[in-house]
Structure formats: C-alpha cells, structure tokens
Amino acid sequence: MEAQKPSTGQIALTYGALLGFLSIALAVVLYVTNSLLDQNWITALVGFLIMLGVIVYGQQVFKKANGGFMELKDALKVGLGIALIGGILGAVYNYIFLTVIEPDFINLIIEKQREAMIESQPNMTEAQMNQALELAGKFARPWVQSSIQIIGGIFFGFIISLISGLILKKSNPHQY
Template sequence: MENTTTPATATPSSVAIRYGLIVGLISTIISFALSMAELDQTPAKWLTTIVLLVGIWMAHTNFKQQNSGFMTYGQGITIGTLLSLVVAIISLIYTYVYVNFLDTNFAARILDKTRADMEARGNMSDAQIEQAMSWTAKFVDGPLMLAFVVIFVVLTGFLASLLISAITKNPRPEFE
C-alpha cells in the first residue's frame, strides 16, 4: 500500500515565531552581557543586529528545508518581518525591565556620555549642546525609547529581509 499523505510543510508564521523567539533570547543575552560589561555604547552593540541578520537567513533556510527547497520572495519577506516583530517585542520587554528595574541610572549614563561626546567634538556652543541634550533626553527615557526600540528592530528586519529574501528565494516552478 502506498503512503498518500503529504509531508507537513512549515508556514512562514510558524518559522518566523520559532526563530524570532530564539533570536530574541540570544539578543537579550548579548544585550545584557554588553550592559554588564559597560560596552552597550560601543560598536559591540551591533552584535545584536548581526544576530538578527543571521537569524533571518537561518529561518529562510529552515523554511526551504521544510518546503521541498522552495520559498517565494514574499514568503521570505514575511518570515523576516514577523521574526523581527517577535524580536522587537522581546527587546521591548527586556528594555523596559532593564531600564526600570535593573539599571535605573541607564538614562543618566547615556545622557552623560552624549554630553561628553558633544563637548569633545568642540563644534557646538553650550546653547546648542543644551538644546541637543533636551531632545536626547526625550528619546532616552520613557515611552519614546521603547517605541524607538520596536521601530528600529522591525525596520531593520524588514530592510534586511528585502535583501536576504532576494538571495535565498527559490520559487516553485509554475508548471510543476
């Protein structure tokens, strides 16, 4: 007797959620480690972005493996964007907990470093520095910072998905 059941295929959302949880957890661990080592304001902070890009690539590879090697460009963008949304939600929760409970001096530390960087450049007057600091304070503390985290992660993931999907796509032939 022949087996007539078709193999289970993965959906873009199931792969995106699974890999989003994995990437979100890894990114949170890296962010916490960088914060503890006080490297969160150095180029090392881009490690989480690299993890996001690798996660999107791996999610595409996994999706194709579970779907006979096929993935359309749209499916790739969907996977990457949903994965980024899951990562953004995890990052939002982590950032809220970290800033409000674990490191209550976070905003002050960022503002101090920003002021020191502006003063070190020497191309701004005291009035310009004060104005820039008042704007910076709005984005470093409170709901705007949390919104910025979500927007940055989702936008980065979407833009990366546009490029990565163009590379990893393998649409099913029309007349198969």
C-alpha cells in the same frame, strides 16, 4: 494529495524568540562588562550579524520544510515575523532594564552626551547645550527607546529579508 505548506507564523515565532533571546544575551553581556555606555561599531555589527544569521537561518528552515521551495512573499513573511518578535522581546527587556534594573541609566547616557558635546564643541553655550540635552532626554525615555528598537528591527529585518529572500527564493514548478 498535496503536502501541507509549513507555517510562516510558527517559524517566525520560534526564530523570533531565538533572535530576542540572543539580543537580550548580548545586552546582558554588555551590561555585565560595563560596556553599555561605550558601544561602538563592533557592538552594532555583532547585533546586526545576529539578526542576519537568525533571519536567514529561519528562511532556510522554512524552505527546507517546504520541499526546497520558497516564494519571495514567504521569505518576507518569515523574516519580518522573526524581526518583529525579536524586536518586541528586545524592547520589553530594554524597557524593564531602563525602568527596573537600571533606572538611572538614562541619566548616565545624558551625562556622557554632555561630556562628548563639551569635547567636540567647546564653544557651545550652556543654553545651547541644555537645549540639546533636553531634546536628547526626550528620545532617551524608556518607551521611546523601546519603540525605536521595534521600528529599527522591522526596518533592518525587511532589508535582510528582501535580500536573502531574493537569493533563497525558488518557485515550485508544480504549483500554479
């Protein structure tokens, strides 16, 4: 009797929820410490490392549950599933944050961009600045930011899943 293969969907759901909650926890810590507007490469690196760790761990859990074997397609399914679920949860939190918790946050972002433009390009005319800020405002809308968060999560999830899947894959020689 052949052993039943573990469900990529169940593992993706479990670890996708973990990724989503860790991402939300990071966002909450940044908010509570008043660091949301001052994000830098370290913050981005921490978020990326959280995603990397959860995806690789989820793939390892799948491989172990599958008798130590994992095909690349299964690694991609698990990793992309984790990234998608985590991205959706993070995007839902982001949407709630921008519309309910801190609805004026977008105005703070735009004002910070205005200050950065004045500092980096002091010769910019008021009309040019207003045009740039108007465009930035369109991208700062809650549903646009949430959509970008999901798409970005899937993109980076694919890259991570592909690389780690190529490293972790091991074919079952008894399977045809």
